[in-house]
Amino acid sequence: MMDKLRFCLIGAGRAGMVHARNLAFNIKNADITAIVDSDSSVASERRQELGVADLFTDLDEALARDLFDAVVVVTPTFAHRDIVVKCAEAKKHVFCEKPMSIRPDEARDMIEAASKNRVKLQIGFMRRFDPPFLHARDVIESGELGEVMVIKSVGRGPGLPPPWTYNVSESNGLLGEVNSHDFDSTRWLAGGEYRRIYAEAVNRKVTKLKDQYPDFYDNVVCTVRFDNDIIGTIDGTCPADYGYDARTEIVLTGGLISIGEVRGQAYFSCDVKGVIKENAWKSWRNRFKDAYIDEMRSFINSVFEDKDTLVTGRDGLAAVQAVVTANKSLKSGAVEEVSS
Amino acid sequence: MMDKLRFCLIGAGRAGMVHARNLAFNIKNADITAIVDSDSSVASERRQELGVADLFTDLDEALARDLFDAVVVVTPTFAHRDIVVKCAEAKKHVFCEKPMSIRPDEARDMIEAASKNRVKLQIGFMRRFDPPFLHARDVIESGELGEVMVIKSVGRGPGLPPPWTYNVSESNGLLGEVNSHDFDSTRWLAGGEYRRIYAEAVNRKVTKLKDQYPDFYDNVVCTVRFDNDIIGTIDGTCPADYGYDARTEIVLTGGLISIGEVRGQAYFSCDVKGVIKENAWKSWRNRFKDAYIDEMRSFINSVFEDKDTLVTGRDGLAAVQAVVTANKSLKSGAVEEVSS
Amino acid sequence: MMDKLRFCLIGAGRAGMVHARNLAFNIKNADITAIVDSDSSVASERRQELGVADLFTDLDEALARDLFDAVVVVTPTFAHRDIVVKCAEAKKHVFCEKPMSIRPDEARDMIEAASKNRVKLQIGFMRRFDPPFLHARDVIESGELGEVMVIKSVGRGPGLPPPWTYNVSESNGLLGEVNSHDFDSTRWLAGGEYRRIYAEAVNRKVTKLKDQYPDFYDNVVCTVRFDNDIIGTIDGTCPADYGYDARTEIVLTGGLISIGEVRGQAYFSCDVKGVIKENAWKSWRNRFKDAYIDEMRSFINSVFEDKDTLVTGRDGLAAVQAVVTANKSLKSGAVEEVSS
């Protein structure tokens, strides 16, 4: 039996490095043994930090050698399908960042490839490993607060997304890149499938993009309805300079559950004017620090024990379908049904 | 000059008594001098508590005598129009509880009657007198956090509403009786007029009403868009047994404003199991205790100083229009424009 | 039966005006009918605001006429004894602000005068009327969290106290003027009597007073032990520019109770740097706004229904004894027993 799962990082950007550093410094039964990134200068710097021997600009070359057992795919979303299918066919286990894909058919190809090649496939919805979210789910399942009626989920984050996301019809925009998490965790907590969605959006901050990308938006609110008649709202703002803000509240027949808060750590100061100051969560890297480690440990465990992953391709697909439907609503100005 | 404004309470129910007790025990330049209520036994008990001399089951009789200068109208909504018009024509100043009316045309009649008879008309949107809401508005107007992009408002409360509200097409239901406040305060904070609304609703708690009142709902979420392109959500749950929950958050280009919290007072205990216990706000009577006094002081002041009221009939009308539009969306299953 | 209790305000300073405004504007079964203040110009301005007819610079003159049934004594502490004794002998009910007196013997004179003349005497420990404190006491008495072991009480406030307090051996200083409240509420929650006290103090802010008033301190921490073996700490800072900060925590055999927080209202904003801002309680006038009204209603009720007041002279005396003992400890540098 292997005692360490060897990983190749595909995409050595900021998000990729979160996984890479966890694998290199925090998780002992894993190793990063290769990096694939089209930008060899960036990758080279990362190699130094991570202490990785092998560096590739071409995925095929990396797959041609027996250097790793699994891949972490953290490229732009539009590249997920081809990479994941290719890795699955090379019998590599796949951990793929969210959103799973731009279009539902791509996600279906990925699911099929993993299934046919008997490799594990996990999607990076790390909220499912966060103690407050897990606690909420436990309370819901216990039935002690009755049945879920309404779920509201907020996802806001700092930083302008990369240029390839500006054209929403090709990228799914903010709803895909940021609110995928909300679409997944809301569905996970609701225990049902999305039925219909209405969305309103506006570009209020990145106004310089208006001419070239008329469908770009930086604020969006959605009304959703599940097939089990749970209703809710999902809203997103990006860039939300004030911080990374992921909160969810659940109204049940017997009470309320609240997950998360704007405040980032148990600390405040107060000055002579009586102004209390605290810090908002700065980044998903801080807010979900442990969840990122735990989702990877869970994935490694699925491989070693040959069990299903806890976040499947089917989960990834459902979020893609919801995102696509919400964007369709923005285009049509009407309520849209989610195709199953 | 009068040194006390004499009031007649019209409708001596639970909400009416909040105003009546403030006038009788907490506000010194006002007196309750008459009560009009169709139920003479209830009114008689109230008279005892309030120390009021004159009791009527008929409004005309009360108006026939010179007993009061102003009225507080706290009857079921459908009765507002006729009462307010009649009082205005009798030259009484009118404080009218929310929602102003069921239909916009009723609200217009009320506005016209007050205007023609030169009496003051104020609608009971007491949130506009609550320090956190006022503070939020000050911050918005200061511009220090940039421009408003998104507003989300929650209104939930305990207690099944009265039977006359079950038929939503006649009463406007939960959106009218509870979320009028959210429609008003969101508009007040947004500084614009509602343009379009989409709503989803469900009856999940009062399921025994389903057969007789198929359009009754106890949970609702709305997506709204203003004519200044501010977008947002408004949601309501009633009965929400856990407490009275009124919170608003505002996303701006330069930050976030959060108003209100679920917790009801600065107190908690923690038992041997490590379970921390606090109490949710039990009622609007507690949460907005001072705002109820302050809105009434403001109304009295408007009369004594002959100034415009701070919450006008036009404000009441705008909320009615939004509520009617949201209910229309529920019926049509489509996004609806708000007629101006 | 009187339907309104007529009050004379003795001492029309800032604290006196809190009571006066409550009596004049917020409590309907009371009236302010006279003001006694040595500074006639200040009193004259107050008379205008309060709408009071009679103004005196001399207490005897005021007492000579039948203008009021009760007095609110809000003068410097050293004047309490003579005023209260004189008013009691004139058969006026007495509401006396805290601290009751500088020395225990003065407090005893006041208790005796009220008793002999059969008038009510209440000391202004308004915390006993604050819902969080009342809730805490209910939980303690219910026994659901076991027995009290430790109590910690903080009292900090903005603003330099008046010059007459600088000489601590004559005024009892910060411990008397500010922490009297903590000594009272801790004793009330502990259900026992102070046995011994050790205190440490320092002058760190008002250093300009060091030469003239070497025993002046603006920060103090005390260790206390009750005769029922409850132990605790009391600490004070004044001026504490950041706000008015009154918090208490109680450790029980079966849990913890926490009263109060630094934050002043349910509101926060967050700017682009992720700095969350809230406001500390600015003043005891805001933090205990309702408690000030409720203690006065309770006093009026005691008079009208001829019942004992809820905060007796004995309570006032116990706090004076504790304060005096803590100051004695500061002088001696040793632990001091509280004489009974």
Added chain:
Amino acid sequence: MMDKLRFCLIGAGRAGMVHARNLAFNIKNADITAIVDSDSSVASERRQELGVADLFTDLDEALARDLFDAVVVVTPTFAHRDIVVKCAEAKKHVFCEKPMSIRPDEARDMIEAASKNRVKLQIGFMRRFDPPFLHARDVIESGELGEVMVIKSVGRGPGLPPPWTYNVSESNGLLGEVNSHDFDSTRWLAGGEYRRIYAEAVNRKVTKLKDQYPDFYDNVVCTVRFDNDIIGTIDGTCPADYGYDARTEIVLTGGLISIGEVRGQAYFSCDVKGVIKENAWKSWRNRFKDAYIDEMRSFINSVFEDKDTLVTGRDGLAAVQAVVTANKSLKSGAVEEVSS
């Protein structure tokens, strides 16, 4: 250069396993290669979990072989001195849990042995690696809130301490085993040395120990004064069944800093009765999870880069001196000076 620092765990109890698991599963440039524990059955089970090859009941045997470069000492406090001196003489770097020792002279021996043998010595005051504490220290050092005047530190935890601690004159009891942390972090934040201490204590929960161990206490409050005239309080309760409670507040000339809260994670629920429920921190293992990893990374770094450790033997000694002085105060019933 070594790429991994090899550790021997000395003392495989609950606290030892926190360090051992971090070294085995979370920190990649370290390995646990040996365990020394007098109880071979416990140690054997731990070996299984940690995947450690070598197991000893005798330290000398372990030191006789070249199995490790450093030791983590997590035995009862009274054994620290001999073990640390022996390991230092065997040229092993030493990470020693708090409290450093029972008596100051033991701590001095340990410091000298480390110094003479040129090995690193770090004491396990992990609060110094906790972001809220670090943030507080940064704010203090920045001077933006002025100078520190008062520091209050609370340390409470669940679970009866082991029997060897019952005899306080031999063990230092609760003040040593729990509040050592408070004595260290308060000194670290104050930037001064303890000058004098007064303590009050009581046994209120573990009353069955009263006869056999009359000086045992489970609740203690202390008043402290530093040589730079900062004053403060330190209090402890153990067992405090409700949870692990470590909070500190700092009053400065220009404001307030608050570190920590009772609540354990960003989550709450609220039931139909309006009771909001959250969880207190259950254990130091959760509250300071990352700080335990970070202190160990820092220690490893000190070894690899041959730098001073961030928590020195001198720091450990200062806390022992303060604890001993506080216990002396309990015995004498008087204020005690801290000998330097």
